[in-house]
Amino acid sequence: MPLREYSEEAKMGTMGILVKEGKVLLIYRRLKTKEIRINGPPDTWSFPGGGVEENETPEDAIRREMKEEVGLEVEIQTIGGESVWGETDDYLDIKWRCFFFVLRQVDPKEEAKIMEPHKHVGYMWITWDELWVKIEADMADGTKEDTSGKVIMRFFLSMQNMVKKYPNRSDAACLEKRL
Numbered sequence: 001m002p003l004r005e006y007s008e009e010a011k012m013g014t015m016g017i018l019v020k021e022g023k024v025l026l027i028y029r030r031l032k033t034k035e036i037r038i039n040g041p042p043d044t045w046s047f048p049g050g051g052v053e054e055n056e057t058p059e060d061a062i063r064r065e066m067k068e069e070v071g072l073e074v075e076i077q078t079i080g081g082e083s084v085w086g087e088t089d090d091y092l093d094i095k096w097r098c099f100f101f102v103l104r105q106v107d108p109k110e111e112a113k114i115m116e117p118h119k120h121v122g123y124m125w126i127t128w129d130e131l132w133v134k135i136e137a138d139m140a141d142g143t144k145e146d147t148s149g150k151v152i153m154r155f156f157l158s159m160q161n162m163v164k165k166y167p168n169r170s171d172a173a174c175l176e177k178r179l
Helices: 034-038 058-070 128-141 157-165
Strands: 011-020 023-029 049-051 074-076 086-092 094-105 120-127
Touching: 011 058, 011 157, 023 058, 023 128, 049 058, 058 074, 058 094, 086 157, 094 157, 120 128, 128 157
Parallel strands: 011 094
Antiparallel strands: 011 023, 011 049, 023 120, 074 094, 086 094
């Protein structure tokens, strides 16, 4: 019997790299509750996003998730007709294939807002370079504080895997080419 493709076995998920004024949007997942454990690891930062529903494309899913999670309508930024910026294979109780998209707001004047407070506590805008450094610090040695005693930000597994898989994309130019 032939082996099935990993993507057939895995659930599909999405993350949106929303770029605005040289920064990207992150959301903070709430501390543990039964519902939050179902909706991904708690107490972590991530790009907005979520699972792909039945009869939905990853592109449709990220547009829906951005509206549901932060109240923003977005456009996917493509290069050469390719909409997916990157993908990771993750194991969070089950196998996931996560598709990353570079996004731009339809209305840049609209402000992000937490639409699902039972899942997310807050959000922040951060430069790509600063984000990359913070993800690497989180992956470094498992400590909770840096050498100055400041708490290290924790990141969703897909974001850690993004940094491992695409080390050459640490420069913000990898996003700007799509804008």
